[in-house]
Amino acid sequence: RVLLQVKDLKAVIKESGQEILRGVNLTIHEGEVHAIMGKNGSGKSTFSKVLVGHQDYDVTGGSVLFKDQNLLEMEPEERSHVGLFMSFQIPVEIPGVSNFDFLHMAFNARRKNHGLPPVEPLEFYSLVTPKVASLNMNPKFLDRNVNEGFSGGEKKRNEILQLAVLEADLAILDEIDSGLDVDALQDVANAVNGLLTPNNSVLIITHYQRLLDYINPSYVHIMEEGMIVKTELIAHPRALMHHLKSLLAVLLADYH
Ligand code: ADP
Numbered sequence: 001r002v003l004l005q006v007k008d009l010k011a012v013i014k015e016s017g018q019e020i021l022r023g024v025n026l027t028i029h030e031g032e033v034h035a036i037m038g039k040n041g042s043g044k045s046t047f048s049k050v051l052v053g054h055q056d057y058d059v060t061g062g063s064v065l066f067k068d069q070n071l072l073e074m075e076p077e078e079r080s081h082v083g084l085f086m087s088f089q090i091p092v093e094i095p096g097v098s099n100f101d102f103l104h105m106a107f108n109a110r111r112k113n114h115g116l117p118p119v120e121p122l123e124f125y126s127l128v129t130p131k132v133a134s135l136n137m138n139p140k141f142l143d144r145n146v147n148e149g150f151s152g153g154e155k156k157r158n159e160i161l162q163l164a165v166l167e168a169d170l171a172i173l174d175e176i177d178s179g180l181d182v183d184a185l186q187d188v189a190n191a192v193n194g195l196l197t198p199n200n201s202v203l204i205i206t207h208y209q210r211l212l213d214y215i216n217p218s219y220v221h222i223m224e225e226g227m228i229v230k231t232e233l234i235a236h237p238r239a240l241m242h243h244l245k246s247l248l249a250v251l252l253a254d255y256h
Pocket residue numbers: 013020038039040041042043044045046047056
């Protein structure tokens with residue numbers, strides 16, 4: 001099933017009217033990992049920010065469907081409620097709010113949106129601690145205020161923890177690897193790999209190859225001057241299995 005379909009997306013900087021995205025095309029199916037690489041300034045972050053509805057940009061052309069819904073018509077918050085998640089290059093600090101409370105709130109907000117009742121703190125605690133452990137994070141970290149005094153590596157791990165708790169359908173990870181030492185990079189990559197299911201997808205944005213040594217994308221796209229100019233299918237087992245399943249689904253549908 002198609003999760004995200006971007007067609008000829010064009011966007012300008014609101015303030016200056018300067019065109020940054022000059023016709024981006026990208027299709028992501030459930031269960032796929034995509035990577036966008038490209039030089040600094042090629043428009044990668046702008047693309048991810050336009051997808052989540054950042055206020056600095058105006059869309060001037062094209063379309064974006066997320067689970068068959070028009071994403072461009074939704075408010076940023078609504079986009080996260082329908083299952084889109086984005087990490088930030090510079091995560092914000094939220095003084096006075098503990099990490100635990102923040103995650104708990106976010107988790108219940110998403111449940112509410114799916115018509116589910118809230119989960120009590122105690123139950124949430126037992127749900128979140130295994131995820132903290134799998135990221136090699138100290139459990140004490142849950143009591144600290146969001147991002148306050150966190151090291152670079154802790155902030156990145158925290159973002160992945162948010163992602164793990166929110167169980168997004170499409171996670172956009174923009175430069176999640178920047179400033180990480182090899183240990184932190186491996187933890188983050190392992191956590192991302194551990195989150196992958198046949199139903200969710202990840203879009204990794206990076207200008208370094210090294211993250212892709214740990215996370216195997218099904219496709220690698222190259223962005224240049226606001227357009228995806230090249231796409232490569234990476235034939236690793238996971239990607240092949242996905243294509244086999246799609247092919248089988250089509251064959252079986254014909255047969256019935
Ligand atoms: P990348 O993530 O590939 O490094 P960006 O999307 O951050 O590229 O930037 C693409 C181009 O758009 C750059 O020239 C950048 O300076 C410019 N740009 C992006 N956002 C803004 C903004 N809010 N204000 C001014 N210039 C911007």
